[in-house]
Amino acid sequence: MLEPGLLRTRAALLRALRSWLDAQGFLEVDVPVRVRSPALEEHLEAFQVGGAWLHTSPEFALKRVLAAGLGRVYSLGPCFRDDEHGRHHGAEFTMLEWYRLGTDYRGIAQDLEALLQQVGGDLGVPVPALEHISWARAWRDHVRSPVPADPVEQFRGWVHHVEPALQRPTLVWDYPADQAAFATVRGDRAERFELYWKGVELANAFTELRDPGELLVRWQACNAHRRAAGRPPYPIDDRVVDAVGRHGPAGGIAVGVDRLLMVLLGLSDIHQARVPG
């Protein structure tokens, strides 16, 4: 059912996000959603459309924009992921991503906290101060058994024991290196954090990887896993590899906007937080 009040609140959220980013000097970029390559993601399924793909996030386009010399950029728009259906998942959803040169994931965490305070203020929903925990500590506290070597069992332990325990707004810091995705790795940890609130994953941030050789290695490994699982590999987009080697030190973050609205309003389903497709 379409609630006029909900749609007004949703519009206020989109306005609040844009107004904070604009005030901080971030430039909105309307990225293409039909792209040459959809992701560097072993576990995301992208839609194929007429010889191209629908993007699963604006990450690749924004990396190229960053390398073109714009130091503060964001995109707020639709993303598409196949095979994800549920109360917190949809084939189409709205994502906010921003990237900032001259910082790392810590600076992005400060951005995020300030943005959430602005949004909470504009919407009249109090947002508590963020809590902080490391991935390793969250595992120890909530799973209470050694981290299994099998990545599937690691994810199972995470979604079964840890996620439901993260009820207060919490940043989970420093993921295992094998879950680095696009993050810089230091030692055995990736410089990556996620925001959880009410047990829901709301945002994912990195100190952005700047080594094109390492990016190629990760991309090829991802595609090898995808082929082994009988899923299509994702084309390596040379422009993205090139961009990663050219932009300066940067941090970036993706925020699920439908989920953020759902959690702010105490709804139980993202499909109540948007016009259903």
Next chain:
Amino acid sequence: MGLTYQTSDFRNGLKVELDGDPYVMTYFQFVKPGKGTAFTRTKLKNLISGNVIERTFRSGETVAQADIEESPMQFLYEDGDLYQFMDMESYEQVGIHSDLIGDDSDYLIDNIEVRVLKFKGRPVTIDLPNFIEDEITYCEPGVKGNTAQGATKPATLACGKTVNVPLFVEQGERIKVDTRTHSYVSRVK
């Protein structure tokens, strides 16, 4: 292993077999970390013990269908620890131990029709109708003119169950009760 369900088949009410016991699914949710594999979180109620467990299945994992047969049966009488029912299709008489029926036995009035669940041919539990109608055998008299919202009093039914009813309801009246919440629904003419 016999027939199985995929995670994409999951829904509330699904009957599955885990570690040799029959379970009914009472909750399921697709979950997937942004950078990880997909799972379905579930809550499953053991049909024999009534205990609820939580299990998280990887997408594509299979789980055995429980060999459950449901038959409509009529309650006949209580006989020590056994409640006797008659299968309304085969007319076979079946005794079910009171431990398996638990508190649901409060609602077993003569001739009431229930569904008996058999796991691998053995009765394990009964499903009551969602609503039953029964007569109030005792309650305090109604207070004339008292229309206080939400005020209730206990009323004992012929089956033995006690439920809270609004003050205007009188002894001797028949009422409709929701057996899932044990709550008063309405008076019945």
